[in-house]
Amino acid sequence: MKPFGIKLRSATDRDAEGVARLVDAAYEHYTARIGRKPMPMTLDYGDEIRRKEATVAESSTCAGSLRSYAGAANCPDSSTGGAPDL
Numbered sequence: 001m002k003p004f005g006i007k008l009r010s011a012t013d014r015d016a017e018g019v020a021r022l023v024d025a026a027y028e029h030y031t032a033r034i035g036r037k038p039m040p041m042t043l044d045y046g047d048e049i050r051r052k053e054a055t056v057a058e059s060s061t062c063a064g065s066l067r068s069y070a071g072a073a074n075c076p077d078s079s080t081g082g083a084p085d086l
Contacts, residue, residue: 006057006058007057007058008055008056008057009055009056009058010052010054010055010056011045011048011049011054011055011056012049013046013049013050015045015049015054015056016045016046016049017045018056019045019048019049019054019056020045023040023041023043023045024041026040027040027041028041
């Protein structure tokens with residue numbers, strides 16, 4: 001059984017546009033605060049997905065995304081985005 005009806009899966013090329021929209025919705029309020037788009041909003045999610053660095057949470061549609069990668073000195077780093085209406 002899937003908790004809350006949500007399933008995690010590896011993102012595919014078909015998800016790139018939806019993931020970008022989710023991330024933009026999750027981070028857009030920081031733009032005015034920091035004077036530029038936050039790093040997650042500047043990524044090419046097609047490339048991120050092809051490198052297998054993105055996971056989606058879905059119900060009947062893409063409900064959220066998680067991008068995880070090795071940051072500086074191989075320390076884990078990640079960014080998330082979620083549908084604001086869920």
